[in-house]
Amino acid sequence: MARCVSLRSVLSSLRSIVAISQRSGVQRCFSHPWMPGSQQHRAFSMHPILCSSSLSNSSAADKVLVHFVNQDGVQITTAVTEGESLLDVVIKKNLDISGFGACEGTLACSTCHLILDENIYEKLDPMVDEEVDMLDLAYGITKTSRLGCQVCVKKWMDGMTVQVPQEIKDMRNAVGSAGSQ
């Protein structure tokens, strides 16, 4: 099934990228849907434009170890190519995390919410408004919460643990809403 990736959504993605680069001055990754004509499984782009070393030639030496803890508290350890976003990793490796990345990395939902180690969180570049907007609606938000689609794995993160929030809590009820999606 082909997808409706409008020019506008691509543009808005680009705008976010620009915003990210402007703020941080550091290269960051940003995934957007990549849709082949007929595919069974979701595939995510490797955003070659902005991520420095995500292309081929990745040997074991370039791998970064990341431990994911899923909703059920089960730890899954995986070797990640530097430059991939945490969302890319979950999708590419088909990690057992239910409902992860519903909007496919377009900053339109909060389903790739992850809780990071404090020492990792502090070293990341600041969030763009759009990421905070979505995080404000996420379940079980903490001081070290980020959206997985906005966090690009780097060598210095080797061995980090990222946690899927386990608390079922609807932040949206705190804000109140008349139910648009």
Added chain:
Amino acid sequence: MNTSRVFVFKQLKSLLRVKCSSAAPSNDLRRLTATPGSCPKVCVVGGGPAGFYTAQHLLKAHPAVQVDIYERLPVPFGLVRFGVAPDHPEVKNVINTFTQTAQHERCSFHGNVNVGKDVSVQELQQAYHAVVLSYGAEGNRSLGVPGENLSGVYSAKDFVGWYNGLPSNKDLKPDLSRETAVILGQGNVALDVARILLSPLDILKETDITQPALEALAASRVRRVLIVGRRGPLQVACTIKELREMVNLPGTMPEMVTAEFQGIAEALKDLPRPRKRLTELMLKAAQGSSEGGGAEKRWGFRFLRSPVEILPAPDVSRAAAIRLGINRLEGSGEGARAVPTGEVEDVECGLIISSIGYQSLPIDPTVPFDPRKAIIPNKMGRVQQAAGLYCSGWVKRGPTGVIATTMNDSFDTARSLIQDMETGELDTSAAKMGSQAVTPLLLKRGVNPVSFSDWKKIDTEEMKSGKAAGKPREKMLDVAEMLKAAHS
């Protein structure tokens, strides 16, 4: 690709484990491995996000359960197709996940089946071990004020259905001939409607908005949209993404009443982060409106106002104004109440859209329903006093929240159901026929279900005609047209 290989392997593994009769013998491999016996059969009523997410989790958490999704329309995805604004294509990416679920070997989609009319819930309960009601909220709360039936007054549900191609709303033909439109309600649906009314055509024409809506909006004379709420700025129901989109909408400027924001800046510091950021953005927009600017179109919030009456034009043919009662707030924060002061004001307008909430309706007299809360009474998705009946989504908790809310809520219901199977609370020992029992009933009643591969034919045709018009999709607006494409 590596991931798909893993996926296929998982499927094979589950095939080997599962030994039960196949309900839909479309998969040769499955037929080969199938032997008579019983495996749990669950049906989900409603092919929107709640239905698909419930099915997704059931399939994942149980190695043998078979899930059939029944949907009233010939097309799947519910509010993702008919509710999500056309200029939010990113939100519609969930369709990819739902498609995977629908194409799962233990899942099948049955569109064009109106449960409660074509087949009763009781009949479904006879055919399945469990029935999950995920049919959403098709009604809307009415204003309950004189004049609400005048021409020019619409529910947001119908208006959104109109621009999104819901077959039952295709002939709405809203009156867009007057400068001012009033939207009652300040939730995200209200902001979606305001944005669609004021968006530059260049943006809309590249979306999957319907062609008749696009043409009507091209001829629209609406230049000013007032978004009215009964409480104050600290109680608005919209979320920040939608407000930010209004603030950034090209060719528009905010038109707020500065006096309505008195004391708000001082209250900021005590607010939780989401509410604080939302309020800050609103204050910034209010400030922008006093600075002026040359934008042709304007939008603004109006607070502490409740509709009292819709006033007709002299010839009584249509709405010409709305009388708003002025409120004051009692209490503070989220729980503050609006209390009428007795004062009123009239606002001249041609279009009035009531966006005060969707509402679930009862589906079948045999299913418990709480008319006050307009939900099916349940505990963690288990319908009270009705063994084998479950619910998820808006009909379970009321019409609020984003897709992530419905996702978690649906996973919860699926967990409850699986747990009941494991504890024996839900008896799955007797073999059930599933769709093999239901489909003949439907055919006998003249109902021809639409399978997921039938939907793919509709999908292909819609995308083809969309491509010709430079849009991602041109939706079919007519059920007969959909059925023709599906069964071609």
